[in-house]
Amino acid sequence: MSEKHIDEVTGISTTGHEWDGIRELDNPMPRWWLWTFYLCIIWAIGYAIAYPSIPLIKGATPGLLGYSSRADVVSELADAKVAQGAMLEKIAATPVGDIAGDQELLQFAIAGGSSAFKVNCAQCHGSGAQGSAGYPNLNDDDWMWGGTIDQIYHTIAHGIRYEVDEDTHVSEMPAFGDMLEPDQIKEVAAYVISLSDTPSDASLVDAGQEVYAENCAACHGDNAEGITDFGAPRLSDGIWLKGSTEDAIVAQIRNPKHGVMPAWIDRLGEPTIKQLAVFVHTLGGGQ
Known part of the structure; x- marks a missing residue:
């Protein structure tokens, strides 16, 4: 060494x-x-x-003290459900339109609706309910099926074009590619764009207005303000679900896209649906 x-x-x-x-x-x-x-x-x-x-x-290994954080969580959740039980029963017994009249119940419903929204709705409508491509923004005042709290409740509960539910909203815009000439579709698209923006070819607007009056006004209204009974959206405000460009509007007129929203009443139960309706209605765009 x-x-x-x-x-x-x-x-x-x-x-x-x-x-x-x-x-x-x-x-x-x-x-x-x-x-x-x-x-x-x-x-x-x-x-x-x-x-x-x-x-x-x-x-x-269980440990000599027998401590379990999982058991603590289960116990805390059970206590929370017991504490919420009375409020949930009150919500179940109160018409959804009357919940706003009870401040304590309103605050509870907004908190519960916000939580339920993050779990069940944010995947399509966004975490801030701002919507995404093909899914509506729930913060604005543009409602295809109405923005009152009762109408919002019905839409959430029964869905849109959800065939399993008998009370679901049903509407279907026809494919005008089979009814109108390509030039007519361009004309009516130009007219619709002119209601909120500047079309690429303003010379098409007058002819497009005639096409609109003959083919579209019955559902969307004479002034393109929309008709909630038909689920026909307002076309005069520049808020678009399927795209705002002239090409997107032409495509929607020619061969429209139809979305589907599931019915949530059987999945979540009436108290949760009411809380979701109250929460969505308070986002700022409720009527």
Whole structure:
């Protein structure tokens, strides 16, 4: 065994390693660090004995104290449900249009509706209910089937074009590509665009207005304000569900897209549907 090298300046032995003539001193660890390290080991062993910690094939060691954070969560959730029970019963017994008249009930419904929205609705309508391509923005005042709280409740409960539910909203815009000439479709698209923006060819607007009056006004209204009984959207405000460009409008007139919204009443129950209706109605666009 070779003798340890002693540094001439400090008198401390080196580790035996050398890099380009540089040696590393073999200084001992500070006492406070060693004692802290030993205490951490003792603490870890004690923790592993007292609490669930060591994984086994079908679970983990239970620990001498028998503590379970999962059991605590289950207990807290059970207590929360008991605490909410009275309010949920009150919501179930109160017509959805009257909930706003009880401030405590309104606040509870908004909180519950917000939570239910994040779990069930945000995937399509966005976390802020701002909508996405093909899914309506719920913050504005453009409602195809009406924006009163009772109308919103019906839409959420029974859905749109959801064939399983007898009370679902049903409407279907015909494919005008089979009824109108291509030039007529361009003309009516130009007219519709002119109600909220500038069309690419203003000379088509007058002819498009005639086409609109003959083919579209029966559902969308003489002034293109929409008719909620038919689920026909307002066309005069520049808010578009299927696209706002002239090409998108032409495509929708020629061969319209029809979305489907499921009925939620059987999945979530009436109290949750009422809370969702109250929450959506308070977003700012409710009528």
